[in-house]
Amino acid sequence: MSSDIRDDWFARDPDMLEQEKQPDSVHFGELPPSEQLEEEPARNLKASATPSRGYRQKIEFVTRGQKDLGESMLMNMGPQHPSTHGVLRIELVMSGEVIQDVRCHIGYMHRCAEKESENSTYIQAVPYTDRLDYVAPMTNAYAYSLAVERLMGLSVPAEVEFLRMAINELERIASHLLAIATFGIDLGAFTPFLYAFEARERILKFFELLSGGHLLYNYIWPGGVQRQPPSDFHARMEELLRDVETAMSTEIDPVLTGNRIFVDRTAKIGILTPETALAYAITGPNLRGSGISRDLRRDEPCARYHELDFEVCIGKGEYGPIGSCLDRYLVRVAEIRESIKLVRQCLPRIPEKQFDVHAGLPATWNAPAGECYFRFETARGELGIFLISDGSAKPYRCKYRSPGFHSIQVIPEISRGCYMADMPAIIGSLDFVMCEVDR
Amino acid sequence: MHANNRELSLTEILSTALSGMRATAQAASLPEVTEEYPDTRPALPWGTKAQLYVEVLDCISCYKCAKACPSDCIRIDSVRAAAGTLADTSDGHKRTFEVIRFDIDMSQCCYCGLCTGRSSYVPAESKDDPAALAAADKIAACPTDCINFYPRYENATEDAGNLVYHFANYSFDEAQTRWNLLTPDKRRTTHPGKPEADYEGAPRDIPDPRHA
Numbered sequence: 043m044s045s046d047i048r049d050d051w052f053a054r055d056p057d058m059l060e061q062e063k064q065p066d067s068v069h070f071g072e073l074p075p076s077e078q079l080e081e082e083p084a085r086n087l088k089a090s091a092t093p094s095r096g097y098r099q100k101i102e103f104v105t106r107g108q109k110d111l112g113e114s115m116l117m118n119m120g121p122q123h124p125s126t127h128g129v130l131r132i133e134l135v136m137s138g139e140v141i142q143d144v145r146c147h148i149g150y151m152h153r154c155a156e157k158e159s160e161n162s163t164y165i166q167a168v169p170y171t172d173r174l175d176y177v178a179p180m181t182n183a184y185a186y187s188l189a190v191e192r193l194m195g196l197s198v199p200a201e202v203e204f205l206r207m208a209i210n211e212l213e214r215i216a217s218h219l220l221a222i223a224t225f226g227i228d229l230g231a232f233t234p235f236l237y238a239f240e241a242r243e244r245i246l247k248f249f250e251l252l253s254g255g256h257l258l259y260n261y262i263w264p265g266g267v268q269r270q271p272p273s274d275f276h277a278r279m280e281e282l283l284r285d286v287e288t289a290m291s292t293e294i295d296p297v298l299t300g301n302r303i304f305v306d307r308t309a310k311i312g313i314l315t316p317e318t319a320l321a322y323a324i325t326g327p328n329l330r331g332s333g334i335s336r337d338l339r340r341d342e343p344c345a346r347y348h349e350l351d352f353e354v355c356i357g358k359g360e361y362g363p364i365g366s367c368l369d370r371y372l373v374r375v376a377e378i379r380e381s382i383k384l385v386r387q388c389l390p391r392i393p394e395k396q397f398d399v400h401a402g403l404p405a406t407w408n409a410p411a412g413e414c415y416f417r418f419e420t421a422r423g424e425l426g427i428f429l430i431s432d433g434s435a436k437p438y439r440c441k442y443r444s445p446g447f448h449s450i451q452v453i454p455e456i457s458r459g460c461y462m463a464d465m466p467a468i469i470g471s472l473d474f475v476m477c478e479v480d481r
Numbered sequence: 482m483h484a485n486n487r488e489l490s491l492t493e494i495l496s497t498a499l500s501g502m503r504a505t506a507q508a509a510s511l512p513e514v515t516e517e518y519p520d521t522r523p524a525l526p527w528g529t530k531a532q533l534y535v536e537v538l539d540c541i542s543c544y545k546c547a548k549a550c551p552s553d554c555i556r557i558d559s560v561r562a563a564a565g566t567l568a569d570t571s572d573g574h575k576r577t578f579e580v581i582r583f584d585i586d587m588s589q590c591c592y593c594g595l596c597t598g599r600s601s602y603v604p605a606e607s608k609d610d611p612a613a614l615a616a617a618d619k620i621a622a623c624p625t626d627c628i629n630f631y632p633r634y635e636n637a638t639e640d641a642g643n644l645v646y647h648f649a650n651y652s653f654d655e656a657q658t659r660w661n662l663l664t665p666d667k668r669r670t671t672h673p674g675k676p677e678a679d680y681e682g683a684p685r686d687i688p689d690p691r692h693a
Contacts, residue, residue, distance in 0.1 A: 162551050168593070170551070233501075233504075237508065250526065251526045254530040254601070255592060258593075260592075260593040268594065268602065269528070269601075269604065270602070270604050270607070271604065272605065272606065273604070273607075292507055293504050293507070293508055296504045297500070297504045301500070400617075400619060400620050403619075
């Protein structure tokens with residue numbers, strides 16, 4: 043601003059001029075003298091755990107044992123980047139096109155889900171659990187319901203449990219379809235995205251018929267489900283499974299997995315070694331993609347999963363090192379097939395005629411005093427729910443351990459040394475939902 | 482760690498391209514799944530959580546819906562009516578309090594359906610089946626089935642205030658006058674301590690979605 047314009051402004055506004063004369067006055071965009079950064083001598087720091095403090099912090103030159111790649115540049119990806127799957131801000135320390143370091147900033151979607159759950163009764167909190175992970179709401183509500191059932195000591199009739207398990211596995215298919223669709227579109231494959239969404243839409247339409255909501259259902263309740271399924275439930279379910287299977291085998295799978303360019307593009311980036319995965323408490327398909335056979339449905343059977351027969355799919359590293367983006371993608375594709383098998387096993391155990399889906403609901407929502415930690419294998423990994431009850435109808439404390447929160451922490455580990463263009467692929471292959479991360 | 486830049490052989494290029502093209506060709510023969518929305522309006526299934534509607538003459542002011550609501554979007558004020566002046570509800574419940582204000586803020590509603598009556602807990606084909614309705618009565622919040630969801634889904638307005646729906650047969654001024662005339666033992670509200678809110682400009686009547 044040239045000085046004469048500035049003087050002109052002050053002449054019009056005597057208050058401003060008065061303020062200017064004060065010795066400690068602070069103006070927009072300027073730090074007060076006491077807080078201004080001192081010039082530090084240049085240092086070549088090793089890996090630093092100091093969290094970023096925005097613009098005030100100088101960019102540290104992180105070498106981490108690698109050869110000095112020249113001048114580094116700070117780049118912001120997000121929070122509104124389409125491939126961040128929500129609102130995630132990623133700071134990239136770049137050296138040319140190579141990523142030197144990554145810092146993830148979360149918290150843009152924080153909506154006090156835990157506090158809201160503590161201020162609601164156990165049944166009122168179910169709509170909030172739907173909003174934790176809006177890509178797979180049925181699974182979240184199911185995990186919460188199982189936790190509340192364990193806390194309250196409820197028992198659910200077998201046919202209702204199989205109905206809920208069938209719906210849960212269907213929701214897992216819907217979630218994995220979205221995961222592989224967005225993974226493809228992050229790499230520029232638009233056509234399979236549309237095919238996967240068409241298949242996902244069929245599942246959502248079915249859920250809409252079942253529960254009345256297209257995306258947020260409030261269908262699975264502690265002790266049962268909200269509504270009776272329609273009388274043509276079995277026929278519709280069979281048709282749905284056939285459609286999804288056809289879509290997978292003729293449309294989605296050949297276009298992505300059958301595409302050599304897609305395979306070459308993803309098979310050697312984002313390597314999550316089994317050791318790193320365990321160190322960062324990664325769970326779900328991301329952990330299984332690293333070749334570790336761990337599935338809570340098999341290892342800690344809850345509901346009636348021990349009565350069903352299914353395989354735990356793990357990454358094999360056929361096209362490159364184990365734990366690559368492709369391995370995580372292939373695990374999801376294989377899990378869709380396994381989930382279809384699981385739903386097919388559940389269907390004959392659900393009666394064709396109408397049955398009482400509200401038989402297991404408690405008379406009151408007062409839970410006995412005590413606490414309960416329950417973990418469940420959702421489409422993204424281990425969702426832990428910790429409830430403390432003081433004997434009233436509302437939990438004294440409610441804590442969600444979301445799998446995506448841990449997936450985000452591993453991004454710096456697996457993306458160092460990759461190209462900038464690989465970053466969307468790495469983020470897409472981890473398949474987190476920011477609503478669940480920030481809760 | 483960098484992606485390899487190995488060149489693909491001609492057969493690989495061709496087979497990759499052909500498998501993709503085959504999938505596209507197969508999909509081209511399938512029926513269309515998209516719909517031209519404003520021209521074709523889908524009929525949503527019964528029980529779709531889209532628009533709450535209250536049959537206010539069936540309301541017995543039990544406030545169970547307001548207590549069940551997780552987002553606290555239902556406000557009911559009612560006053561005690563003189564004996565014999567109120568008709569019974571359509572399913573035979575006695576009414577002693579008359580609802581002078583039944584407001585639902587649909588912008589706060591989270592569409593969970595915890596407030597609704599028995600009709601919303603049965604599938605479409607058994608909505609006239611008395612046995613199914615009696616079974617659903619056990620869990621429904623509303624004992625008289627006066628508040629339910631209807632699949633009326635084009636509810637967008639230009640002003641968020643227009644999403645506060647009034648279902649009582651009293652205008653805001655009439656309700657306030659009636660409320661102030663009565664002694665505190667003859668009036669009840671779901672929101673004690675919050676006597677009024679500015680709902681000017683909101684629609685008083687909405688079309689009954691059951692006949693739409």
